[in-house]
Amino acid sequence: MTQAFDAAAQQPLLTSRAEQALALARRLGADACEVGASVDQGIGISVREGEVETVELSRDQGIAVTVYQGGRKGSASSTDASDESIRAVVEKAMAIARYTGEDPAAGLADAALMATELPDLDVHHPWALTTEQAIDLALACEAAGRSQPGIRQSEGASLSSGEGVRVYANSHGFLGSQCGSRHSLSCMLIAEDEGGMQRDYDYTSARDPQDLLAPEVVGRSAAEKTLRRMGSRRPDTGRLPVLFDATVASGLIGHFMSAIAGGSLYRQASFLCDRLGDGLFPAWFSLYERPMERGGMASSPFDNDGVQTRDNVFIENGQLASYMLSAYSARRLGMQTTGNAGGARNLRIDAPLATRDELLARMGRGVLVTELMGQGVNGVTGDYSRGAAGFWVENGEIQHPVEEFTIASNMEAMFKGLAAVGSDIDTRGSIHSGSWLIDEMTIAGG
C-alpha cells in the first residue's frame, strides 16, 4: 500500500490546533503561552534470514502547551488532539501554574528575537514507497550481507521511512512550521569462530531517499564490519593513544555540547562552568553550527523558543567562544540566547584533516576504537570511562581486533590532547566529524 499521508496537508490543521490552544489560554487569563504540535507517519519493515519479520505502520501526534501566569509556569501535553483534549490540556497547564513557584527567568523569549526569516530548508522529501518495495529493499540489503563467506546468520535488515510536520506558536504572534522526512536502512549480521559469536552492523540514513546508499553497499559493509571482528583479543593494560573512529567521534562532540549547554551550566553540573575564552582544544580546531544548511539532518530556521537560529561558533581556534543557550538558560546566566532551545543544529568542524593512514602512522602504537559501550561519562567532573571494541595498532598498522576493554581519561585532557582529525567525515547524523586521534588514554584490558 502507498502511504496515504501528506505532511504538508497536515500543516493547516496543526496551525489551527495551535491557534485554538493559544486563544483558549488567553481567555483563561494566561500572561503568555506557547504551543508545540506535531504529526508523524511512517513505515518500518524488518526482514531476517530472507523472510519478512515485522511490518509496522506508525502514526503519532501530539500537542504540548506551556502557560505563564504571574511568573509561574505550567505545562501539559496529550497525544489526543480532539477539541475536548486541547481544552483539557490548556486547563491542566493553567491549573499547574497556580501551584508552581515564581521564577523571574520564566517566560517566552523576547518578541524581538522571533524568527522572521523562515526559508524552506529542503528537508522534506517524502518517499512514495509501497510495502512490497520496502520489503524488497530490506531483503536486498540483507542478502548482500548474508552471502559474504563467513557470515553465520543475520540479525536482520530494517528499512524505515517517515515524514512529519511540526508547528510551534506563541502568544507573541509567532508561528513557525516545518515539514521533514527521514529514511534509513540498516543491517546487522553475526559471524562465529572458536572465540564465540560477534555481531556488527551498518546503516544509511538521509532526508532524501535519493541520498541513501544502495542496499547492497550497506549489506556488504555490515558483513565486512562483522567479519573483521573475528579473532578478537583483549589488549594489554596501559597508557596509549586512542583513535576514535568517525562513527564514535561525534559522541565526543555530543559530550562537549552537553557540558556547554545552559541547563548544565546554571545548575553547576558541568566541568566547563565559567570557562568562556579558555583554550580547551588545540588552536587549529574550531567547531561551529549551521542551522540553516539546506537539507541538513537538524536544519531549522527557528529554535524551540521561536527564536531565529544563527551560525554559532562554539570553539574558535581552540577557545571556548560561546555557550549553547535557550532563552531560559540565558536569563539564568545573565546572558543572551544563542538560538539553541532544543539543542545544536548541524555541527561542523573546521580543522586540517588527515587520511586514515596518516592518523594510524601518527599513532604508531595504540588502539582504534570503533564501538563504545555504557554510560561512563560524568558531565560534572569530565571523567570518562567506557567499554570499547576496536583494533590494535602497531607501527601504524592495524594488527588484530580487540574487545572487552575500557578506555578512560578526563574529557578536559582528551580535548586538549586532540592530536588530529580525520578526513573520513561521517555525514549521516547532525554532527559531522571525522575520526579523532587523542594523544593518550588509559586502556584497561587483560
Next chain:
Amino acid sequence: MTTRPQAMLDTAADILLRPGGLGLESLDAGLRHVLTPGVDYADLYFQRSWHESWVLEDGEVKEAGYNIDGGVGVRAMAGEKTGFAYSNQITADALAETGRTASGIVRSGAALSAAPRVISQASVRYDAIDPLSGLSAEEKIALLKEADRAARAADPSVSQVSASLSGVHEVVLVRASDGTLAADIRPLVRFNVSVIAVKNGRRERGSAGGGGRYAMARLRDENVAERYAREAVRQALVNLDAVDAPAGQLPVVLGPGWPGILLHEAVGHGLEGDFNRKGSSAFAGRMGERVASPGVTVVDDATLADRRGSMSVDDEGTPGQYTPLIEDGILTGYMQDKLNARLMGMAPTGNARRESFAHMPMPRMTNTYMLAGQDEPADIIKSVRRGIYAVSFGGGQVDITSGKFVFSASEAYLIEDGRITAPVKGATLIGNGPEAMGRVSMIGHDLELDTGIGVCGKDGQGVPVGVGQPTLKLDELTIGGTAS
C-alpha cells in the same frame, strides 16, 4: 490483595472503551477485522495513561507537567511474521482501520476461538489505584521542599539540589484471538533527589531515589524526601574524596541491591526468548548447561508486591510469574512472550512487555535478582587482598551476541588487605556474561532489592524494571580506571 478480574475488566472498559462508544462486547468484532485468512494470532491492546511530574530547583518547584496518552495497538501474526498498526483513537472506525492495516501486512485463516477467557487466575500484585490523586498539589510541593531543606541541612558543601516527584496512572486491556481477555490498572510513582557538592574547587554529584507501584501518599508516609536527600548528599561527599580508580583486572565485591544491574546485563538480556530463538544470544542452545558458579540462582519475578518491575498480567494478558533462569549455576529457563514461546515450543512466562500501545511487545525482564547465599558480607570483604568494593551504579549495557557487558560505578571503594579504604572515582567495569558468572566465588546472605529506579531499554523501548542481589564476590573483572 483481592482478585476480582471481572471488576477490573469493567473498570478498564469504562475508562478505555466507553468514551468511544465501545464495550467489551465490541472487541470480537474488532478482532474479526484482523483475523483475515492466513492470520493465526491477533491481539488488541488498549491503553490510557496519565503522567504527572513536579521538579524542584533552587528551592522552588518551577516546573511541572501533565501528560495524557492513549490509544489502541493491533497486532496480526502469521508464523514468524508480525503486522502492527496503532491509533490514538479508540473507536469502532479506528479499530476497523488499524485491524485491516495490521492484517493486510501479513496477508498470507484462523477462526476466532471460543468465547473470551477471562484471565481469572491472575493475582493482583499491587492496588488498582490512581496513584496521583492521594496527595494534593500543596502536599506534593511540600514533599519536594522537604528534600531541598534536608539536603542543604546535611552539609554546607551542598550547592545545588534538584528533586523530582513523578507518577503514572495506567489502565490497560488486552483481547487476543486465543481467547485472552485481561485488564490491569498499574500505578507507578518515583521520588528522586540529585545534589551537587563543591569543596576545595572540586565538584561532584550525588543522587538517590526510589518508588514502586503504589500511591504517592506512601512516599510521604515513608519519609523518602529526607532519606533520599541525605543519601544523595552522602554519596556526593564520598565522591568529593575519591581518588582515581585502578585500571586492569581485579577481584570485585558488589554490594547488595542495585548492583544487581550486573545480573540484568550479564545474564538477563541474554536469556530473553527472542534472542535465543534466533540463536543470537551467547546463551543460545545452552539450556541445562552450567553457565554460572554453583550456588548462583537467578530468577525473574513479576509477582513481588508493589515493586517497580511487577506485573499482575503482562502486556499480552499472561499472568506475571516467578521464573527461575539459573538454578545452582545451571541454565533452566528463558523469559518468553507468546510469539517466541510458540516458536520454541515452550510456555509463555508472562514477560511480554511494551512501552505503550504504539510499540510491539517483546520478551522483557520484570524484577530480576539472585537469591541469597550463606556467606557473611564482612567475610567476603575480608577475603580480598586488593580489589574494588562497588555499591552503586549509573547504568549498564550488553552485547548479547558476544556476551560483553559493562556497568558504570557511581560509588566504589578500594579494598586493601581485607579492609574497605579510599573511595574511588566512578569507573566502568567490563566483562563477558557467561565468564563473569563463572567467577562468582562468594554469595552473601543479605539479599536486597533495589529502591525502585530502574528503566530498561531494548529496541528503543523503555520499561520500568527491578533488580536485586546479595553481596557478591567476582574473582576477576576489568576495572576501567586511570591509575596504574
